[in-house]
Amino acid sequence: MALVFLFGSAFAMAMMPNPASVFCESQGYTLEIRDGEGGQYGVCVFPSGECEEWKYFRGECLGPGDTGMRPPADSFGQNLSSCDEFRDAEVCPSLWQPVCARIEKGNSAPYEIEWKTLANSCTACTSSTRMAVVSGYYMGACTPPANSACDGHALGESYPAPDGCNTCTCTETGSACTEMYCLNDSGPQPDGHGEPGADLCQSLFILSGALAFAGFARAGKFF
Structure with missing residues (x-):
């Protein structure tokens, strides 16, 4: 019985239509199956132009008026x-x-x-x-379609930037990210060299030392 169930499930999955092919034809365009180096693939043909079916399905290319x-x-x-x-x-x-x-x-x-x-x-x-x-x-x-210039994120979607503290939004021209200074070690920092944020930490240490010295001097500890 288990083998029959598994066979039936596999057969049902094999009979399911390809969503990209269905979408191409539902838009009123023509689907062509072509032979390539990796095997067969589908192309959605427009009145003027064409696009590989999965790219069209994801919105990476558009048909006329799309x-x-x-x-x-x-x-x-x-x-x-x-x-x-x-x-x-x-x-x-x-x-x-x-x-x-x-x-x-x-x-x-x-x-x-x-x-x-x-x-x-x-x-x-x-x-x-x-x-x-x-x-x-x-x-x-x-x-909205996934934008290949936004690492697969949809147009208008917001997501964490690679540095871990800024936020990016997917726009029509690609990712647009905020540019706040990151006070953590999760990624490259604006100092551009050494350990992430090393120059910032060193500067803060020197500044705190200078302030402490000034406080002691004002209190008459050294004069």
């Missing part, structure tokens, strides 16, 4: 929810239950696809216009 936003990470393998039940809704509730809406832009296929976080499913499905139609949604807010 904002870079992606569906929630746990949405892959799920079906896109339909907007049919909200087509005739006149008033939507004001509750915040965010959805990631799939918006088809343009007046004819192939459409430009945009993913956008909206307040709730009703609001998303009733926000269509003649040139931008919400074709469905996933529950949860859209996910």
